[in-house]
Amino acid sequence: MELEKDTRRGIQSIEVGGALLQTLVRFGTPMMLKDLAREAGMPPAKAHPYLVSFGKLGLIEQDSVTGLYQLGSFALQMGLTALHELDAIKVASEQAAMLSLAIQQNVALAVWGNHGPTVVRIQECNRIVHINMRAGSVMSLLDSATGRVFAAYLPAHLTAELQQQELAHKPAAERPDVAAMLAEVRAHGMARAVGYPLAGINALSAPVFDNGGQLALVITTLGPAAEFDPDWHGTLAQQLRGCAANVSTLLGYRGNA
CATH class of the missing domain: 3.30.450.40 (GAF domain)
Structure with missing residues (x-):
């Protein structure tokens, strides 16, 4: 059975940035900017501002030594809350x-x-x-x-x-x-x-x-x-x-x- 297409209006920039979060979840390991951006289907220059904003929200963290990006503490809290519910x-x-x-x-x-x-x-x-x-x-x-x-x-x-x-x-x-x-x-x-x-x-x-x-x-x-x-x-x-x-x-x- 074919699912109906979701025609509800959303915010495109959130959906685009969400691809970065989905990529980190899918791979389950810290990633370099170039690899993360590539797997999310965008150039690094486009991905970086999203990562900065996600970092301010605690959704993503960057290791100060390796430069690798990973899911942040707030993302963990969201996941635990979802599992609890x-x-x-x-x-x-x-x-x-x-x-x-x-x-x-x-x-x-x-x-x-x-x-x-x-x-x-x-x-x-x-x-x-x-x-x-x-x-x-x-x-x-x-x-x-x-x-x-x-x-x-x-x-x-x-x-x-x-x-x-x-x-x-x-x-x-x-x-x-x-x-x-x-x-x-x-x-x-x-x-x-x-x-x-x-x-x-x-x-x-x-x-x-x-x-x-x-x-x-x-x-x-x-x-x-x-x-x-x-x-x-x-x-x-x-x-x-x-x-x-x-x-x-x-x-x-x-x-x-």
Whole structure:
């Protein structure tokens, strides 16, 4: 779907100067004037006055020894304020809605609650998909794709008690190799469930990280096995990975999710 062009009137000089700030954010490292100006698409003579003004506002700082430009203290304050105001569920919900529309499967968001992996939002696709899951559902830590992502990426001390409880309720012969299972999740960057624990339902789950590199929530897509390809490298898996990575980026994560 093509986005409508923004026809609102703005101040061109601010937009031009903003390219310098965007360049510093994109590269994430101090830069020489000539390099900064080139990457922002302007000559150094044009870039310099903007940098002087940004410096007075604290948006940009210049190292007195090396002459390199970098983001300033006020830019940092702005970023921290923006991160503080971010609502991870709201951000993820918008992306989940687009994912559900694109893949025509239901998409669920889950967070770590008092009783374990807890579904907080379900985005239903345009077609009818009968799945017994709703907001407030608590998922199994080891048997569900959603739970395995939490088990793989949360600190062990948060999940250890629930993990032991679930294992204790299984016959010894049915207890999974938890270490191998979680290693598989980390290797693929996601978890999957094929026909279990919900019979006839497949699922894929991917982690979303916050600006501190911590697991913020899990995005899960699920649907009838006949219409849901659980292949690690299939189209559904790729689109889910892309959605989770995009949400992580919007939350300020700068690592390699």
